Amino acid sequence: MKFKKIIRILLNIIFWAFVAGIASLAVLVLIYGNDLPDYKKLATYAPPVATRLYASDGSLLIEYAEERRVFIDYADMPPQLVNAFIAAEDQNFWTHPGIDVQGIIRAVANNGLRMMGYDTTLSGASTITQQVAKNFFLTSERTISRKIKEAILALRLERAFSKQHILTLYMNQIFLGARAYGVGSAALMYFNKPVSELTLAECAFLASLPKAPNNRDRAVERRNYVLRRMQEEGFITPDQAAAASAEELNINSGFTAQMQPEFQYFAEDVRRQLLGTLGRETLYNQGLYIKTTIVPELQIAASNALNKELDAYNAGRNEKLQGAIIAMNPHTGRIVAMTGGRSFRDSSFNRATQAYRQIGSTIKPFVYLAALERGYSPQTMILDAPIVGWRENDTLWKPENYDKKFLGDVPLRLSLETSRNVPTVRLVEQIGTENAIEAAQRFGVYPSDMSNMNLSMALGSGETTLEKLVLGYSAFINGGRVIQPKLVDYIADRYGRVIDGTPTQIIEWSPDLLPPETVIESEPLSDPQSLYQMVSILQGAVERGTGKQARVPGHTIAGKTGTTNDVKDVWFVGFSKNLIAGVYLGYDTPKSLGRGAGSHMAARVFADFMRVALANEKNQPFSVPDGMTFMRVNRRSGASASSDPSGTIIQEAFKPGQMPNPAPSQASSAQGPVVGGVF
16 A cells, blocks of 8 residues: 555656646746747748859859858758768757757766766757757757747747758858858858768768857867768668768868959959849859850950050059950950959959040040031041140140151141151041040040040040940941940849849740840931941051051951050050950050050950950941942042152042042142141
């Protein structure tokens, strides 16, 4: 009877202890369970994922991310990787309801024995589900209230989601050191491979990281501990554990998408542009796929061409000359190459898009185009003779040619091909300074709101960027159309939907993902015949004039050199039918490049680049608009070849009603198209 009484008392104690436990749990739920975060949003888990920037050929340039993360679905996780994390972190994961009572008892016992001096390992009792609750919703503070909230959330998560979904959340969110969040990113960071290619030893290493993600001193020891746990749980055999333990652990120092230095200026321009349109959160955390316009082989060729010239000039000099090159399709604005300086590491300032510099003689094509639009022909004669006492406002100056010579009457074409200054001054005087400057404004080279309309601006003292200059020249061969520079072909969100550069606007896309054709609605900037005459003259500048260094054997090239006062800045902008490139060279703090320097240096960079860019292209002459008449003329006199056969004979393009000049012997008595005089 006494024994039965003892049993009854014990059962009562157990019963009331159970009741008290249930009551205590109910009280804790009432106290801590009402203001817990909404865990249901984890049903549509979309973690922050790195945005990736790709070249036009699909090669990866760089990743943008605040946290390095690659999302991996549970179905794509190798079973041994999952088993490694379960063995290391939560051996009863598949059977417990969110909290592990056995684990709590084991942890209490082990930690108690250790405090008593026994050689046992300190252990925790947090399940994987509890870690998900903490990582997504709670802080890491070590308080009783936080642990209670963690347990309540874990129980709710287990009721709401499958074990596989909880593992997906855990293995994509957990921090594994080296700025890597989740197993996908960690596999790349530590082993430079996707999770599907991880060995058993590498899986065990990743599973060892949650306990000490930034401590690699004991990497092999911790990996082997996980392998022992996997063997104890029956996930692997002793032979597998022994083989994996013997495997050398080759850990990267910290892998990331390393971009070649040639692409850094371009990538930074893309980043700045998208940061403004998308915002930081979308750009860095939404896992965008950004397909850019850059063509790797052309980018490398542009960088090599620029650096070759800069290195040759800078050898033995303390202050280093800088420069830039930009190349694009003149019909679409797609930038295929851009280099903004000698070294992005030394200076991230992009001299192709950010440096405003005086453009010198590269403005002349716009001035001469203004004359062609007003009825001048390429063979209209302009006087190249001294101008004494030229005054503009309070400034008295004497225009001079680069070679310090004067040629008398010269055809407009010859004046521009050889970049003569004095005839240009006379031409500006004839057509009007404002008209000359307006042409540069119309083509986007100068800003439209310029108030300083003086002669020096018409001669190139105004400032602009290399990019704006190249865009302006593009209109010469694209039908006089305004185009915008294009760095990105398309952007896709993490689900593969193409967006238009804003976080929410989804657009339709053709199956082949080719860039959509741009619908140009603006009126042409000039008439096609005047534009063609200008292109023809610029072709002559390369073949016979100041741009000879820009010639590319076997290809039709046009372009213009530019040099500012004291040779402080040198330029060349040139083009084939479907590719245009501009080059700028100068010091960041403007000063003379010195004796022997000049625009031929920029033209040389252009030619080096274009030889690579056009190596596999057939020659394509420039398109001729309707109504043009071609006649052979004497380059020096502008007279027909039949009436003046001496010297260089060229093919000239005339608009309807335009004719060659009279023969030299008739010019004095004829009412010839002579412009200017002594003033």
